[in-house]
Amino acid sequence: MFNVGSKLAKRVTRIEESPIRKMMMAGSKVPGAISLAQGIPDSRTPQYIRDGIIEMLKEDSKIGKYTLGPGLPELRKLVADSISKKGGFPVDPDKNVCITAGAIEALAITISSIVEEGDEVILFDPGYPPYIPLIKFAGGKPVLVPLQADNAWKIDLDKLRSAVTPKTKVLIVCNPSNPTGMVMGKEELTAIAELAEKHGFFVIADLTYEFLVYDEGTIPSLLEFPSISDRLIICYSFSKEFSMTGWRAGYLFGPEKVVEQALKVHDDFLLCAPTPSQYAALIALTKKPGPDPDGLHAELVEKRNLTCERLDRLSDLFSYTKPKGAYYVLARYKKPNIGSQEFAMRLLNEAKVIVVPGIGCGSQGEGHVRFSYGASKEKLNEAFDRIEEWTKTL
Numbered sequence: 230m231f232n233v234g235s236k237l238a239k240r241v242t243r244i245e246e247s248p249i250r251k252m253m254m255a256g257s258k259v260p261g262a263i264s265l266a267q268g269i270p271d272s273r274t275p276q277y278i279r280d281g282i283i284e285m286l287k288e289d290s291k292i293g294k295y296t297l298g299p300g301l302p303e304l305r306k307l308v309a310d311s312i313s314k315k316g317g318f319p320v321d322p323d324k325n326v327c328i329t330a331g332a333i334e335a336l337a338i339t340i341s342s343i344v345e346e347g348d349e350v351i352l353f354d355p356g357y358p359p360y361i362p363l364i365k366f367a368g369g370k371p372v373l374v375p376l377q378a379d380n381a382w383k384i385d386l387d388k389l390r391s392a393v394t395p396k397t398k399v400l401i402v403c404n405p406s407n408p409t410g411m412v413m414g415k416e417e418l419t420a421i422a423e424l425a426e427k428h429g430f431f432v433i434a435d436l437t438y439e440f441l442v443y444d445e446g447t448i449p450s451l452l453e454f455p456s457i458s459d460r461l462i463i464c465y466s467f468s469k470e471f472s473m474t475g476w477r478a479g480y481l482f483g484p485e486k487v488v489e490q491a492l493k494v495h496d497d498f499l500l501c502a503p504t505p506s507q508y509a510a511l512i513a514l515t516k517k518p519g520p521d522p523d524g525l526h527a528e529l530v531e532k533r534n535l536t537c538e539r540l541d542r543l544s545d546l547f548s549y550t551k552p553k554g555a556y557y558v559l560a561r562y563k564k565p566n567i568g569s570q571e572f573a574m575r576l577l578n579e580a581k582v583i584v585v586p587g588i589g590c591g592s593q594g595e596g597h598v599r600f601s602y603g604a605s606k607e608k609l610n611e612a613f614d615r616i617e618e619w620t621k622t623l
């Protein structure tokens with residue numbers, strides 16, 4: 230008998246299944262369940278992008294072919310110019326930029342290019358779930374710095390400093406944060422930049438939600454710290470800013486030597502990011518008809534407010550910190566004896582609402598569930614109506 234299980238690669242079998250995927254799979258078996266689990270904006274990809282691609286599909290013979298491995302030169306140039314403008318230093322589109330299949334590919338090829346067996350990678354807990362498996366896959370050790378649950382999920386800078394060791398290879402910053410909605414300010418970013426400079430490690434900035442900050446207008450960027458421009462890596466996603474989750478487009482910016490290695494991995498796994506999606510990203514950046522096409526941003530502001538109002542009505546069950554960015558609320562439930570996995574499963578089976586158990590985002594997430602408010606306002610209201618009804622049965 231051929232024992233398939235014993236012959237699989239341990240570097241993959243030791244990785245746990247994504248808590249988001251697990252909930253989505255469980256949810257798909259519950260008819261009529263509403264998902265507030267995955268971070269998918271309900272709105273369609275804006276009209277100008279769809280129209281632009283339709284035209285290209287009709288007219289352009291290049292759209293169905295591979296591009297150069299690092300991506301369309303004109304898209305890389307746009308990315309390079311925008312980073313150079315923000316950072317005030319030269320960026321070479323041929324050496325510092327690679328167009329990827331979403332931010333997740335940018336993270337994956339970067340982490341596999343810089344993290345080795347035994348390297349430590351500092352992360353904040355709770356954090357975006359896929360960081361940990363990507364680090365483990367590369368043989369690295371995730372070092373989790375707990376965020377302050379009782380202080381708006383702020384970073385405890387002393388804890389951050391004491392997490393640094395000679396083995397620290399990289400620190401991952403997600404600003405604004407998925408899952409907490411926290412935004413790092415100047416003080417935190419200064420501390421991070423100082424540590425990276427002093428101890429000689431990379432900083433990966435996951436800027437998937439940089440476009441979505443609610444009350445503070447814009448947030449400071451790690452690009453403003455020239456002392457770390459030689460070790461700063463940016464992973465960006467077109468998914469959320471342009472409601473393009475299914476297209477799979479993003480980019481990696483980093484030092485030439487990192488991008489050179491990451492490109493090898495990108496080439497071996499993917500050859501190039503999907504060409505129609507690269508053109509869609511190009512259209513997204515170059516043909517934008519106004520500051521908020523199709524009102525995506527305005528709608529997310531409304532949905533944040535709606536979600537908070539609905540959670541306020543459930544204050545006997547939930548407490549939470551109002552998100553300052555991104556589109557998630559990590560709410561604490563006042564049922565101390567139930568683990569978040571069980572709580573999420575009960576919400577699914579009894580209220581037909583899919584959420585992510587906080588434990589999936591790290592041990593500090595235990596006792597919480599993550600609500601994504603990418604869903605439509607109707608779905609959000611229906612989901613919270615169901616939760617309100619459900620609370621009466623508790």
Ligand SMILES: Cc1ncc(COP(=O)(O)O)c(C=O)c1O
Pocket residue numbers: 268330331332333334357403407435437465466467468474477478479
């Ligand atoms: C923080 C964060 N980083 C990266 C990603 C992946 O984005 P993409 O769709 O561009 O791969 C997500 C998706 O939800 C995310 O929330």
